[in-house]
Amino acid sequence: MLEMGVKTKESEARAKGKKKPCGPCSGSASGGKGDCGCGGCGSVDCRCGAKECCNLVCFERPNYFCGHLLTDADLKLDQKYLIEKNRLYHRTLHGSGVVCGLRLSCDSDCGGWICVGDGFAIDECGNDLVVCETLRYPLIDDLKKKGWVLEFPPLNLCDDEEEPPDCPERQCFYVTLCYDEVPGKYTSPLRSSCNNGPASCEPTRIQESVRVEIKRCPPTPRNPIEDIEERLEVCWSRLEESRFGKLLADRRDAVEAMLADGVSVGKRKEVCELFCQLKYLLGYFLKQNPALLHCHLAEELDELECQDDDFEKNAKDAFCKLFVVMNTWLMDCLLSALEIPCVAAPKDSCVVLGSVEVVGDRIERMCHNPRAHVWTLHRFWNLALLWLYHEIVLYAADREKTCCADYPFQCEQVTKAFSIGEKDLKAYMKAPIHAMKAFRKATAGSMNFLDPDVLAPSLLERRSPEEMELIEKAYQLRLQKGGQRQAVHPLRSLLATAMIPARARVNVEEGHAVIDSAEFLGGQAAKPAELAELEEAWRKKLGGLDERINELTEQLKRHEGRIVEVEKKPPKGKS
Secondary structure (H helix, E strand, O other): OOOOOOOOHHHHHHHOOOOOOOOOOOOOOOOOOEOOEOOOOOOOOOOOOOOOEEOOOOOOOOOOOOOOOOOHHHHHHHHHHHHHHHHHHHHHHHOOEEEEEOOEEEOOOOOOOEEEOOEEEEOOOOOEEEEOOOEEEOHHHHHHHHOOOOOOOOOOOOOOOOOOOOOOOEEEEEEEEEEEEEEEEEEOOOOOOOOOOOOOOEEEEEEEEEEEEEEOOOOOOOOHHHHHHHHHHHHHHHHHHOHHHHHHHHOHHHHHHHHHHOOOHHHHHHHHHHHHHHHHHHHHHHHHOOOOOOOOHHHHHHOOOOOOOOHHHHHHHHHHHHHHHHHHHHHHHHHHHHOOOOOOEEOOOEEEEEEEEEEOOEEEEEEOOOOOEOOOHHHHHHHHHHHHHHHHHHOOOOOOOOOOOOOOOOHHHHHHHHHHOOOHHHHHHOHHHHHHHHHHHHHHHHOOOOOOOEEOHHHHOOOOHHHHHHHHHHHOOEEEEOOOOOOOOHHHHHHHOOOEEOOOEEEEEOOEEEEOHHHHHOOOOOOHHHHHHHHHHHHHHHHHHHHHHHHHHHHHHHHHHHHHHHHHOOOOOOO
């Protein structure tokens, strides 16, 4: 796939007037460097500036047969085939980030150390990062070796006039987990009698391991929406920054007036000159940037002419066809840019586990921000709740914050919560969980076609008034006739397919029935007995409040009377 913003050898060949090479890429099929990409046949955007990159490879596996003389190259190729396949699936289908576990915590036994809990993650290259047991990492010692810690300046105890040192500023570092391979179980290989001398030791095992690294700079996570916007912007910038785009921008008023009001015969020479200039510059632009999906777009442009016969009509038609060619190229570029590119990652890509704040040589606190997760369907609700607490609660005030955020807390909220009930504060914290539970329950209940007290919305479509009246009585519905049907909305589409519970309020619009949104989100309608019990419970609560209000009112009146009596008495010492 042609990558947006990358000048390929094909485009350079077109610019020089040379023919592009046909057939497969000239590189070897086993992944050697060739004309098709940096990393080998079929590779795309492999960041050639990096030392090593994990990229698309052309797979090759050994073919075993009876009598085959096996070598270490055959067995290594078999392992490489499986390893690269697994990496490819991970980085293209699952993405990178934490899958489970890997919680950060303070080491209570050793100051200046942190712990990384067991868990599993996938890095940008598709490697499996598995932590089987808790890892302990000497964070402060590592920072001191790198010279990154701002320690307290030494205090001279003999100088009484020396002022105490200023406290060092708070520093933020980022804890990452990186893939590593450790060779082990060395042995001496067998040697023939022809090879004299001591044999070198070779490892018989490669242990897939991980290592903890600390970073100073915050990670730059990829935003898929911004990536799409950048690829689309390349198409616009190519066209706008070309000589064709600049001329079109300079003569925009003249072209707009000509297309709107028509062309007069007296301006034939001026109009034809402008058309020829635009046609030439657009043709030159197409040579530099060939159309991706329309193979003969340049030939269609060459056929356009500014004809003298019926000049007013043909001139306007010629300009319109020229802009059709321009729009075709632009749509080819935009649609190709929307295709998902294969983006390579450097070999040393690490997964960010969180951040740690350090003051002097002391660890103040840690948090799991910024941390990316691998989203899967069976962990959707857990990840959604985690996203809600982080993005909406903790980092709502500062979206760009990459270090730890302060927990929101107000004493007034706690006071109000305990004044209502001791469980109210817990309800505040569990509000997102209750919202998701209610949404799942309401959605599942709206699709339960086995419930005897529900009916399908299609039964109410295009019914006669008599039939509607029978259905309304049988299911105790409250049908409301609406006017002209509104525009389709995602929520309205969901409501239009939801099962209608008994005693529900239903809006009927042009033969289509839609359940009321309030009753859909709140679940099925409550039964009369439940409503009566709820009403009686609230009446008792309100009755108790009324009695308390009356008692407080009487006490207030008594206090006001005493105040009046005190004010009427003269002060002591005065007659």
